[in-house]
Amino acid sequence: MKPSLAPTLSQIIYANAAIKILLGPEPTPEIINLLRNTVYGTHGPRYQHTGHENKINHILNPFFFQLLKDEQVIGTYCLSQRRVKIATGEALSFYGRYFSIAPQYKGQGYGSLLKKEAIAYIERTTTPPFFFYSYIEESNQRSLAISKKDGYQPIGTLEAVLFSRLYPQQDARFSRLSSDKYPDMLLQLQTTYQDYTLVQLDRVFYEQNYFVLKENGEIIAGVQANPVAWHIVHMPGLTGKIVMQVLPYVPVLNRLINPRNHQFLALEAVYVKPGHEKALLILLESTLAYFGYTSALLMLDVNCPLRQQLKSLGHLGLMHALNKSIYTQVMVKTRGITQKEIKSYPKQPIYASAFDFS
Known part of the structure; x- marks a missing residue:
């Protein structure tokens, strides 16, 4: 199994006209600013996280993706590479977090593009088996729709x-x-x-x-x-x-x-x-x-x-x-591994990390 190497320098992984996607090893000030102003939730509770500056630098093996339009950062997404215990042993995984699109650009396909290219980069540079996963509140219909469009499927439900x-x-x-x-x-x-x-x-x-x-x-x-x-x-x-x-x-x-x-x-x-x-x-x-x-x-x-x-x-x-x-729905997308290998029976409980969901 060949894991992706966490980036050490920023690089362009996608470019088309005025749109670029950059991959970097750490959060830029633009990422922090975007997250600071992000409101999570749609039909349910809506809230903003605080204290990003203290916590974001403790993410395990991060891949920070930035979406730029006319050289302005309008979107961000992070994949944290880690090994987790699953039903059949241990597996390489990428946990998705800090997904955000600037409000004036939501609903225009930028979020789907950002996630699609981030996932494609990992798939190009990592040898299977591995999988992606994320937590998405049921009320956040926009993010759920984007994830399902990108091939994610629900494997369990968490209650707050x-x-x-x-x-x-x-x-x-x-x-x-x-x-x-x-x-x-x-x-x-x-x-x-x-x-x-x-x-x-x-x-x-x-x-x-x-x-x-x-x-x-x-x-x-x-x-x-x-x-x-x-x-x-x-x-x-x-x-x-x-x-x-x-x-x-x-x-x-x-x-x-x-x-x-x-x-x-x-x-x-x-x-x-x-x-x-x-x-x-x-x-x-x-x-x-x-x-x-x-x-x-x-x-x-x-x-x-x-x-x-x-x-x-x-x-x-x-x-x-x-x-x-x-x-909250737990969403996964697999490569070279089946959902049954991750969760061997329908009611097998999922462990949720407080560091990840807060």
């Missing part, structure tokens, strides 16, 4: 599960995991997620933000927490109006959300020792208290045991009660 506490308290058994315990915890996580697919734990322990709950010196629950801030532009329906126009001005309840700078935790790599499932809520609340936040987000496969455990435990908080469920 919200957890919140107005005044989170930190349990005495809670602590940040020390780095000397990382190897043991990684082995435990590999066992926990051995029946999942698309498992990649490369960003677990990122910023040393793995937290645990211990009982008699033994870890009974653990989680990776990534602080995130979004600017929420719009939320649909009556509930959306309440969240956007009422909650921010109600004393106490306004602790839950600030649409202009909504700070929360994106969580992954959850571990719970069997028989200690109730400890999970204590761990999540303690993690919120540690950061001084009031809400957290987990992206969970609709078929995964953890989602069922959380739903059965209840007490997920006001944010969960107020918000309508948001679902």
